[in-house]
Amino acid sequence: MCWLDKKSLETMKKLRDEYNISTFLETGTFKGINAKVHSYNFKEVLTCDIKEEYLTDARKRLEPYKNVHVFAKSSPTFITDFIEQYKKDGRTDIVFMFLDAHFYDPNLPPEEKWVVINELKVLKGFKNAVLCLHDFDAQGLGHCTYDGVDLGWPLVKEDIIKVNPDFNFYTNKKEFCEIYDENTIKELPGIDLDEDTLSNIKYTHSTERLTYRGFLYATPTPLDLNKYSLIALDRNAEKA
Numbered sequence: 001m002c003w004l005d006k007k008s009l010e011t012m013k014k015l016r017d018e019y020n021i022s023t024f025l026e027t028g029t030f031k032g033i034n035a036k037v038h039s040y041n042f043k044e045v046l047t048c049d050i051k052e053e054y055l056t057d058a059r060k061r062l063e064p065y066k067n068v069h070v071f072a073k074s075s076p077t078f079i080t081d082f083i084e085q086y087k088k089d090g091r092t093d094i095v096f097m098f099l100d101a102h103f104y105d106p107n108l109p110p111e112e113k114w115v116v117i118n119e120l121k122v123l124k125g126f127k128n129a130v131l132c133l134h135d136f137d138a139q140g141l142g143h144c145t146y147d148g149v150d151l152g153w154p155l156v157k158e159d160i161i162k163v164n165p166d167f168n169f170y171t172n173k174k175e176f177c178e179i180y181d182e183n184t185i186k187e188l189p190g191i192d193l194d195e196d197t198l199s200n201i202k203y204t205h206s207t208e209r210l211t212y213r214g215f216l217y218a219t220p221t222p223l224d225l226n227k228y229s230l231i232a233l234d235r236n237a238e239k240a
């Protein structure tokens with residue numbers, strides 16, 4: 001759960017300020033805890049999921065948060081619809097896109113297995129975005145692996161560069177992770193220690209691989225790394 005990594009939340013807020021971002025778009029709502037946390041950080045939060053059971057829980061949790069909008073849509077459709085409206089509205093602002101609709105389904109055909117790849121395909125040419133891919137194979141940190149394939153640079157490289165050929169890429173590393181526990185997380189606005197939240201914390205702390213998760217960030221301009229707990233990723237690298 002990315003909201004358990006204090007440093008990654010700080011990075012997202014710095015990127016928000018650097019690019020004057022109002023909209024946080026998330027794919028993969030799950031229980032809505034991340035959307036709730038970011039409702040305190042961004043003017044508007046848009047999030048989508050396809051599982052009715054999760055959507056019901058998330059809507060209940062997010063009901064008081066009027067700046068959060070939950071969509072029952074598959075993420076490529078959600079992103080396509082968002083971009084269409086963004087263009088209709090004549091917007092030029094940068095949008096933070098948190099791509100986290102990772103869910104292993106053995107029944108999906110190979111071309112549908114990685115939702116994130118289909119998200120990147122529909123994002124092709126949408127340059128006004130900062131992208132953040134969670135559960136990414138960065139510096140050996142915890143990440144998704146489906147049927148022996150890692151969610152890593154070789155998998156996403158081709159499609160992410162097509163979103164914006166000028167993108168700059170960054171990852172975290174273990175020394176840059178600072179993980180909340182049941183006590184320290186109380187300081188985080190938007191966190192109530194309800195049953196779902198406690199069970200997410202317990203799950204995340206259950207193994208090192210689940211605790212320390214990798215992130216990939218793509219930004220439209222280079223970042224000053226004196227200000228960020230990130231390392232640059234060379235786009236020609238074999239691996240992040």
Ligand SMILES: C[S@@+](CC[C@H](N)C(=O)[O-])C[C@H]1O[C@@H](n2cnc3c(N)ncnc32)[C@H](O)[C@@H]1O
Pocket residue numbers: 001002003026027028029030031032033034048049050051054073074075076100101102103115
């Ligand atoms: C890793 S969880 C998201 C966690 C959440 N962002 C958080 O930080 O708490 C992945 C979610 O993606 C959802 N999902 C899977 N395929 C999807 C799709 N095509 N479109 C939208 N959501 C999808 C799953 O139902 C699941 O709730």
